[in-house]
Amino acid sequence: MTSTAVTDAGEGTGGIRAVSRAWRVLRAFTPDRMSLGPADIVRETGLPRTTVLRLVDTLAAEGLLETGADGQIRVGTALIAFAAFADAAWTVPEASLARMRALAAETGETVSLYVREGHQRVVVGQAPSPNTLRHAVQQGDQLPMNVGSAAYVLLSLEPPAEREALVTGIVAESGGDPQALRDGIAHAAAAGWSVSHGQREAGNSGLAVPVPHIGDRRPARTVVLALGGPTVRFTDEKIPEFVHAVRRCAEDIARIGLPPALY
Numbered sequence: 001m002t003s004t005a006v007t008d009a010g011e012g013t014g015g016i017r018a019v020s021r022a023w024r025v026l027r028a029f030t031p032d033r034m035s036l037g038p039a040d041i042v043r044e045t046g047l048p049r050t051t052v053l054r055l056v057d058t059l060a061a062e063g064l065l066e067t068g069a070d071g072q073i074r075v076g077t078a079l080i081a082f083a084a085f086a087d088a089a090w091t092v093p094e095a096s097l098a099r100m101r102a103l104a105a106e107t108g109e110t111v112s113l114y115v116r117e118g119h120q121r122v123v124v125g126q127a128p129s130p131n132t133l134r135h136a137v138q139q140g141d142q143l144p145m146n147v148g149s150a151a152y153v154l155l156s157l158e159p160p161a162e163r164e165a166l167v168t169g170i171v172a173e174s175g176g177d178p179q180a181l182r183d184g185i186a187h188a189a190a191a192g193w194s195v196s197h198g199q200r201e202a203g204n205s206g207l208a209v210p211v212p213h214i215g216d217r218r219p220a221r222t223v224v225l226a227l228g229g230p231t232v233r234f235t236d237e238k239i240p241e242f243v244h245a246v247r248r249c250a251e252d253i254a255r256i257g258l259p260p261a262l263y
């Protein structure tokens with residue numbers, strides 16, 4: 001079981017620590033861990049047991065968690081409404097998803113849409129590769145920004161004056177080589193796309209381009225479209241074809257539309 005314990009996001013940034021800690025408790029639950037004991041939550045969050053018990057009581061009073069007769073803690077019914085709202089806000093329009101599926105079929109690789117959330121990048125939409133051997137990430141996954149083509153392109157779209165502060169924060173949080181991150185961002189900014197091999201996971205490659213702004217309906221965040229798959233299929237001969245295909249798809253998606261929460 002992988003720990004999700006992190007430093008309180010609210011500390012030192014003007015945030016409210018209790019809210020940050022409550023969120024950490026909720027994030028201890030996953031589709032694979034829907035029932036946890038207090039000791040499990042303590043281990044997953046790194047919070048003191050007394051703090052966990054107080055937070056569980058508070059969250060249960062709001063219907064976000066519930067404690068069964070067996071002492072196990074489970075997600076509560078109030079989350080149903082949040083899930084429905086999140087689905088409506090973040091679902092990729094069907095026509096855009098169909099275009100992503102077409103790109104996956106054309107290239108044979110997994111197609112993903114990413115946005116930046118602080119020092120993480122989040123998968124907001126995906127069309128899986130038709131191949132058995134394929135890149136494995138899921139919608140909603142949060143990935144580090146210290147390596148990878150999608151991270152480089154996302155950061156290249158930020159104002160130049162803000163990039164160094166982002167690099168410093170990302171490396172402090174996730175580790176890595178700050179100069180390598182700067183170089184990746186610079187290349188993505190100059191080329192308008194990025195490819196990386198084996199940086200986040202050995203044997204996997206990624207290629208990313210920005211989703212452009214077309215017309216008057218501009219998204220509130222920068223978005224990138226990326227391919228991911230086994231490095232053996234990302235050959236030097238294939239890269240130009242991939243760049244062309246992904247750019248065409250990104251332009252189509254910009255015209256068709258992104259998840260409503262991005263506008």
